[in-house]
Amino acid sequence: MRTIAEINKKINQKRAVVWTVEELKTRVAEIGVTKAAKEVDVITTGTFEPMESSGGILNLGHTDPPIKIRRCWIDGVPAYSGFGAVDLYLGASCAVEAMDGEELRERGGGHVIQDLIAGKPVQVRALGQVTDCYPRATFETTVTRDTINQFYLFNPRNLYQNFIIGVNGGDRPLYTYLGPLQPRLGNAVYSNPGAISPLLNDPDLQLVGIGTRIFLGGGIGYVAWEGTQHFPLQRRLANHTPIGPSATLALIGDAKQMDVRWVRGCYFKSYGPSLMLGVGVPLPVLNETVVERCAVQDKDLVAPIVDFSIPRRVRPTFGLVSYAQLKSGKITIEGKAVRVAPLASMFLSRQVALELKQWIEAGTFTLTETVSPIPMDRAFLPQDPWTDF
Incomplete structure (x- = not known):
């Protein structure tokens, strides 16, 4: 024993x-x-x-003025935003959304997670719910794993x-x-x-x-x-x-x-x-x-x-x-x-x-x-x- x-x-x-x-x-x-x-x-x-059945939790950090994200895409992949203002969940099996007539590519959340882990930049596009404490309506930026607060699976x-x-x-x-x-x-x-x-x-x-x-x-x-x-x-x-x-x-x-x-x-x-x-x-x-x-x-x-x-x-x-x-x-x-x-x-x-x-x-x-x-x-x-x- x-x-x-x-x-x-x-x-x-x-x-x-x-x-x-x-x-x-x-x-x-x-x-x-x-x-x-x-x-x-x-x-x-x-x-x-x-x-x-995997995914990543990300906290982007607050913008100035602040935004309460309610819709978000990371490199074209929808990320769930229905909790904290700049908290996101990126599902591994979520696919890139077709936009402007573009055909769906063979890419999804798993690929974005891989890119973030590799230190590569990814594009964030967000729409916000405007409130008195979160007055910003839209936000676009590029982030890496080192420029966000948390990134964990x-x-x-x-x-x-x-x-x-x-x-x-x-x-x-x-x-x-x-x-x-x-x-x-x-x-x-x-x-x-x-x-x-x-x-x-x-x-x-x-x-x-x-x-x-x-x-x-x-x-x-x-x-x-x-x-x-x-x-x-x-x-x-x-x-x-x-x-x-x-x-x-x-x-x-x-x-x-x-x-x-x-x-x-x-x-x-x-x-x-x-x-x-x-x-x-x-x-x-x-x-x-x-x-x-x-x-x-x-x-x-x-x-x-x-x-x-x-x-x-x-x-x-x-x-x-x-x-x-x-x-x-x-x-x-x-x-x-x-x-x-x-x-x-x-x-x-x-x-x-x-x-x-x-x-x-x-x-x-x-x-x-x-x-x-x-x-x-x-x-x-x-x-x-x-x-x-």
Whole structure:
């Protein structure tokens, strides 16, 4: 048994033994769970994948005379302005508005966030509600991350504990949040990186909670709350891992300290813009159970194959398939071999875990005690029309 305080003491003394989760899995295969648990102090996990339920909070600072912003565009992307006078929220999946007959470009909030993190200038155009204390009606300027007060990511839903595999059983191409799906089961796409993914290595969320310090976009972030659509009651295997979309986390971090290597705007054809984001979670080895859970292999993790050709909230599935099968590049659906590819970058997911490992070994990143656990009893509540009117 170890404590967070004991591990942090070793980190500060640069004596902590840190393994990436892939190194842990290899070592367990060589020496077993018990010996591995005695050797390692921290296990690092990582992912780099699309996380469209993300966005940035910006405070521009007051103008002279002051303005109470009620409509705003940052490089042509609408920013939400319905709270403080010069507070804005820029959603990663919000698209550039077509203006003056200009066609919609393949650009959105994720690209603007990337540019701000890179230190590039972006244009702000605002309309104000004129009041006695905010007499200004319009405002235009150019800002960078260094000329505004705050710029931090606040992401309502990141780090799905598991997700789905998208296919298309129909007769025309479909353009989805998983990318293009070819007709007649022409391809399959999945997004979770499987056995290296953070929350699949802590299936009961015993180590991750509100206040957990994490690697977020190349900077330091924190778990702020449960994520939207958090559904820990998803059915689970005997190893406690869910068979489909389950737990999620809301994350927060200072974007001024982030790196565009780990925060990149992207675009899905005929669907819209999004954000590729690198997130790493350190798992403290408090006991053998931590190592046992982190030893899970891709062959022991499954996800459902979902047919997007049925335009309903609950779509038919073609059963479950393991991540080992997914990573082979082909799966079999109703006797047909279907090529499959990930949205997550396996290479960059590994690099996130490795960079976080290096931070901890250098003594620049310590672990935090959780303030409160993430609830594990949340049901999923859909919106259905009332039938008794």
